[in-house]
Amino acid sequence: MMNELLLIASVVFIFGAVLLAYKFFGKTGLFCVSAMATVLANIEALVLVKAFGMEQTLGNVLFAATFLITDILSECEGKKEADKAVWLGIFSSVFFLVLSQSWLVYVPSDSDFVTPAMKTVFSNTPRMIISSLVVYAISQFFDVWLYHKWWKFTEKKFGDKRKFLWLRNNGSTLISQIANTLLFTLFAFWGTYDAKTLVSIFISSYVIFVFTSLIDTPALYLARRIHDKKMNKV
Secondary structure (H helix, E strand, C coil): CHHHHHHHHHHHHHHHHHHHHHHHHHHHHHHHHHHHHHHHHHHHCCCEEEECCEEEECCHHHHHHHHHHHHHHHHHCCHHHHHHHHHHHHHHHHHHHHHHHHHCCCCCCCCCCCHHHHHHHHCCHHHHHHHHHHHHHHHHHHHHHHHHHHHHHHHHHHCCCCCCHHHHHHHHHHHHHHHHHHHHHHHHHECCECHHHHHHHHHHHHHHHHHHHHHHHHHHHHHHHHHHHHHHHC
16 A cells, blocks of 8 residues: 555645645746656656556656646646746756766766666666657647637637636546557557556556546646636735
């Protein structure tokens, strides 16, 4: 049960941190969390754990948080700001990729003991980040686009811009996460794990994304409430 409890706690902590960042720092806070999440998720994704009867990577929750962030920005700040968060995530990943690979080029001193461990972790990072970059860009831009398509549909159909937040949230995230999960599993892990493990990673990752998508809906409502309160104070 330890892994299960840790995963639940991480969802609460990460989603809570997203809301606190928005409450105290506005969209700038969300941009910062988005940049950190895209970098850290690529490192966490290297770690496989078993939880809820499934084998899965640790990066799933952080990747899910980036979708929550773009949905908050779409809902409260507009499509342009949501797209900006995606571009920031891409920039952060490229920056980290170049910098982390430069660490491996240095000749360590005789007293160094960290480099072997760094090479073990970061020698796998380029493929992970490049795969993530491609998949992240495709799935996130698609998610933002689909979010606003759902929004236009519900507004036109029901004549209310604020209603059906849950539909545009889950309707965009759950669909875009299928592409995100499939493409990332294939690009990042093909040839590293056998087919059975790949299928397990795909299924477990998508199950987690479904779970986190349902959980991030109340978080999105809270974010809109935070935004409304700020607007009322102006």
